[in-house]
Amino acid sequence: MGPTIDVVHVGRHQDDVGTTDPPVTETHQRDPHAVRAVGTVDQTLSAVESRRPDVLVVEHDLPGGTGLDVLGAVTERWPELPIVYYTAQPDAEVAARASQVGITEYVYEAALDEQTLLDRARAVVSGNTNADTVPDAIATREDALERLYSTVAPNESVAETIDDLLSLAMDVFETGGAVLSRIENGEYTIEHVQGFDGAVEAGETLPLSATFCERTIAGKAALQFGQLADAPYDLSERPVAEEFGIECYVGTPVVVDGEPYGTLCLFDREPRSGFDEWEVTFIELLATWVSRELERERREQERDTVDSELREVFERVDDGFFGIDDEWQFTYLNARAESLLQREAEELIGRNVWEEFPEAITRAFYERYHRAMETQEPVDFEEYFPPLGIWFQVRAYPGDTGLSVYFEDVTERKEREQELERYERVFENVSDMIAVLDENDEFALVTPSLAEKLGYDRDELIGTHVSAVTGDTTIEESYELGRELVDEPHGSTRRWETEIIDADGGVLPVELEFSVLETEAGGYQTLCAVRDISELADTREELADQRDRFQYLFEYIPDPVVEVEFTDGEPIVRSTNSAFTDVFGHEQSAIEGRSLNELILLPGQQTAATELDEEAIEGNVQRAELRRLTVDGPREFLFRGLPYDTGEEGVWGFGIYTDISEQKRHEQQLQVLNRILRHNLRNDLNVVIGLAEHLAADSDDPESVEQANELVSQARSLVDLGDKARQTERVLDPETEVYAEQARSLFDGLVREYGEGYDGLSITTEFGHEEPFEIDRRVRIAVDNLVENAIEHNDGPVSVTLRTAVDEEGRLRISVEDDGTGIPKTERSVLSGEQEITPLSHGSGLGLWLVVWVAQTVGGEVEFGERPDGGSIVTLTVPHRQTALLDSGESAGESRSDV
DSSP states (O other): OOOOEEEESSSSSOSGGOOOOOOOSOOOOTTTTTEEEEEHHHHHHHHHHHOOOOOEEEESEEEEEHHHHHHHHHHHHHHTTTTTEEEOOOOHHHHHHHHOOOOOOOHHHHHHHHOOHHHHHHHHHHHHOOOSHHHHHHHHHHHHHHHHHHOOOTOOOOOHHHHHHHHHHHHTTTTTTEEEEEETEEEEEEEEEEOOOOOSTOOOOGGGGGTTTHHHHEEEEEEESSSGOOOSOOTSSSSSHHHOOOOOOEEEEEEETEEEEEEEEESSSSSSSSOOOHHHHHHHHHHHHHHHHHHHHHHHHHHHHHHHHHHHHHHHHEEEEEEHHHHHEEEEOOOOHHHTTTHHHEEEEEEEEHHSSSGGSHHHHHHHHHHHHHHHEEEEEEEETTTTTTEEEEEEEEESEEEEEEEEEOHHHHHHHHHHHHHHHHHHOOEEEEEEEEETTTTEEEOOOHHHHHTTTTHHHOOBBBBGGGGGHHHHHHHHHHHHHHHSSOOOEEEEEEEEEESSOOEEEEEEEEEEOOOOOOOOEEEEEEEOOOOHHHHHHHHHHHHHHHHHHHHSSSSOOOEEEETTTEEEEEEHHHHHHHHHHHOOOHTTTTBBHHHHTTTOOOHHHHHHHHHHTTTEEEEEEEEEETTTTTEEEEEEEEEEETTTTEEEEEEEEEEEEEHHHHHHHHHHHHHHHHHHHHHHHHHHHHHHHHHHHHHOOHHHHHHHHHHHHHHHHHHHHHHHHHHHHHHOTTTOOOOEEEEHHHHHHHHHHHHHHHHTTTEEEESSSSOEEEETTTTTHHHHHHHHHHHTTTTOOEEEEEEEEEESSEEEEEEEOOSOOOOOOOOHHHHHHHSOOOOSSSSSSSSHHHHHHHHHHHHOOHHHEOOOOOSSEEEEEEEOOHHHHHHHTTOTOOOOOOO
């Protein structure tokens, strides 16, 4: 049984530390003086602290974790304590990790053979471990396990990993070659090989009977010998021994998925003392690791095959498909899913679905997917996703590791359903005349207004063929248009005018507009809107009459008229009347399509003509006096341009030319005569005044002096009359520039001037309006003449009152009252327009006429009246200056010179 040693055994065996029966012997014999059984890190530390054992035996599988946790805690405090680490099955990764922490020996169940863990513990304590020097052996083994652990890179391929393991085995065992073989049907195939100086290559095949591995496979266990003569079987005549001169060998079976796969073998041409237990264990660990790598490769191949098949299936299906794992990360998307989601699979795989599509969190997708994962029940639903503008039909199937989602775009179907729902709601309430015909051209829906128009109850029409209310021609036309609509985009319509028949056989002219709706079954329904055009027919007749009248007017108007189309800024002639041909000498057929400007402009007029064209294109009516080339040479015209927008065809317009050449010549003649007469008259009157004053000064005859003074007075009246005529001309001249002024300041100035310049004049103001109120400064001229009129027609002291008020329309009413003799009724009638001007009734002078003309010029009006106690009342009503500007089309910023 061996000497008693102090052992702490860490395993899965204890319920109570003092009463456990540790499995340190095959028969689980108890040795209370030798073994202390524990099961946790804390219990282990306590036991080692109290007992200071000779050796620590640690099992890998523990109730709350693994023995690696125990190793870390123990070696940190007692690095020199011998440790035996145990696994039930050989595990190279665990062995390597345990070796890194620091153990004395690694052992697994099969390697114990007939020994127990206690035997192994005694051997470690006594130093009997088949190593020349225990510390050196331990160091060598630890180094080998560490190299094993570090050799295998997690990202390497299986082939690279196996080659690395074979190279490691050659280094550890100091052999000349290492082989991983594949054995099938008595054939030995070299899959991986290291060493042998290239004498053996991967892919070579030998009969299994020619190799040492035949015995290894047959024995289902490791086979080793240091010299061929010491082999447990007679292997000297095997071809591999003779061909390659192999003297030593160690090999072990490789099992993949529970089935024999081949062998992992080490060879050398030089004999050696043999392979100890640890070395056999190490090669078995290597074989285990290789088995795992081969199984991993097989799983990857199977997975790749399945993935490839699934991808092929997913890519063939019409639906979009994507997979997400239990952390909501994309694992796969097919091409259809990429198209529907408008994202590439490469940018989505590995990303969280809710982070990539956050808008889906507030939609049904989030709740339904989570429900499927929680209940592990499939879900089927429809939902709209606003960012993509798509309705999706979704079927999601949960699994332990994630969710498989199939989805398709059903937007068109949903829109059709919604449209039909809207139609049904509309049909119940709409006042328009609408009907839906089914695939058999029978009424499926009819609005109440249409049924009433046709003289039927709605129920009577439902299910009735459309031919009951239409003629054969209408049906044929609808069939033809329906065939066209089937091939056009959804929502397309057709309309035409026809006649339908009511219940009494009456004929009703209508316009029909219809579109084709696809049904769920793939058929078609017809949506038809009906519009009564009885009034339209009457309107068309009226328009035809108007068109005829306009054409008659266009043709027979005495002024030249041309119709143009503005194309690229040019007025292109489209039609002319006969007067245009007579005046300008161009037949319509000869100039249609040509620029009007090329035909009638004089040299140097292009710029001004272009400005007129631009005004017309902007839609502004033009009125201007123009000079144009005619058959009789240049003539003067009053031009009226009337543009109109035709919509798609752009801007067209009419140009009307009224010949004012004779009028302009007459005006010019009058202007010349007026200026000459007024100039000469003033000069001659000044001479008369001078002579008359000289006569009055030199004469001693009172009667002669009186006559001379009368002559001076009359001459001065004529001069004043000329001045008023000149003033009137300036006031009425449209080119005269004007200013605005505050009404109060304007009248205050007038009062000051008259108060200082006229004795016997009492002038007062009563302002009934709030400041500010701007009026045209020319109003001052009118008021000035009214005050002068009061002074002139009053022999004694004169009292004048100016009153202002604002009327309901926002205009300023200016009343000028005096206590003079008043204005004769006949003169008031002429001034107000109630009586015509005749040689005997024309007014006494220009002053009151100037009042009337000023009022008209500034956009106001004037009233003449009498005071009850004698005298006159004249009221001017004038607009606010800003209102007057807007009415006249002038800008508020425009200024004109004072009048």
